[in-house]
Amino acid sequence: MTALGKEIRMKRLLNSNTEKLLGVAVDQAVARGVFDQLMPIERKVKEIVEGGPESITMHKGLVDSCFKEHADKTSLILKCSTFSPWQPNFDTWVTDADEAIQLGADAISMGCIVGGDDQPEQLRNLGLISGQAYKYGLPMIAHIYPRGNQIPKEEQDDWKNVAYAVRTGAELGVDIVKTKYTGDPESFSKVVDSSPAKVVVAGGNIGDQPRDYFQMARDVIDAGGTGITFGRFVWNTDDPTSIVKTLKYVIHDNATVNEADEYYQELKNGRL
Numbered sequence: 001m002t003a004l005g006k007e008i009r010m011k012r013l014l015n016s017n018t019e020k021l022l023g024v025a026v027d028q029a030v031a032r033g034v035f036d037q038l039m040p041i042e043r044k045v046k047e048i049v050e051g052g053p054e055s056i057t058m059h060k061g062l063v064d065s066c067f068k069e070h071a072d073k074t075s076l077i078l079k080c081s082t083f084s085p086w087q088p089n090f091d092t093w094v095t096d097a098d099e100a101i102q103l104g105a106d107a108i109s110m111g112c113i114v115g116g117d118d119q120p121e122q123l124r125n126l127g128l129i130s131g132q133a134y135k136y137g138l139p140m141i142a143h144i145y146p147r148g149n150q151i152p153k154e155e156q157d158d159w160k161n162v163a164y165a166v167r168t169g170a171e172l173g174v175d176i177v178k179t180k181y182t183g184d185p186e187s188f189s190k191v192v193d194s195s196p197a198k199v200v201v202a203g204g205n206i207g208d209q210p211r212d213y214f215q216m217a218r219d220v221i222d223a224g225g226t227g228i229t230f231g232r233f234v235w236n237t238d239d240p241t242s243i244v245k246t247l248k249y250v251i252h253d254n255a256t257v258n259e260a261d262e263y264y265q266e267l268k269n270g271r272l
């Protein structure tokens with residue numbers, strides 16, 4: 001029956017028409033520090049939800065104050081691990097699937113950095129929690145990146161390293177693997193092809209031009225990816241509602257980057 005539970009929750013997670021995912025993550029204060037734009041977090045989450053994402057990823061302590069009132073509008077991915085500003089390449093457990101079930105989560109996620117000295121421990125954690133997810137019928141998501149200390153910085157974007165990360169997640173029981181974009185749809189389609197799991201991308205920090213992120217979302221869909229789970233690009237702006245609506249237009253309505261740009265300007269200027 002756990003396969004049935006997972007199937008049902010997966011339907012809540014993905015857009016029912018396109019089966020794509022537009023997720024937003026607000027789990028980063030613990031990992032990266034307290035950005036001005038993450039305060040007050042209740043208001044920020046409300047603005048994000050108004051845009052209509054399929055899911056929102058957060059830590060357990062925010063569920064009561066930030067997710068509960070939106071539970072009928074979007075789905076909850078409970079983040080079960082975190083890195084920190086002082087140890088950016090090691091994700092440690094902070095909760096598990098039991099608590100996710102208690103909190104009404106639709107899915108769980110765990111971070112995992114491959115290519116470093118502590119890869120064995122992080123893979124062990126991912127394998128263990130994906131087993132818990134399977135037991136409870138929870139979709140399992142991994143935020144998995146090839147940025148361990150054994151991989152030179154200039155090789156961390158290589159599609160083969162990204163594909164290694166994604167494939168590793170899939171082989172350890174992850175349903176949706178979130179990783180970094182490789183910079184062009186050709187190489188990213190090889191990443192997608194390397195994994196039996198669904199592949200989505202994080203936004204990262206590629207600048208402050210919305211168009212670049214609309215392009216990334218467009219490319220990921222064109223390359224066969226399942227969508228995005230963006231963090232900073234969405235919440236680190238004054239108007240996350242318009243950003244989310246525009247990303248929806250790209251991911252679910254197949255808008256081109258030019259169409260998305262125009263739509264975003266119209267939304268921001270209050271003309272839509």
Ligand SMILES: O=C(CO)COP(=O)(O)O
Nearest residue numbers: 025202203204230231232
């Ligand atoms: O999922 C994410 C963080 O958990 C994505 O974050 P960024 O888009 O800021 O890279």
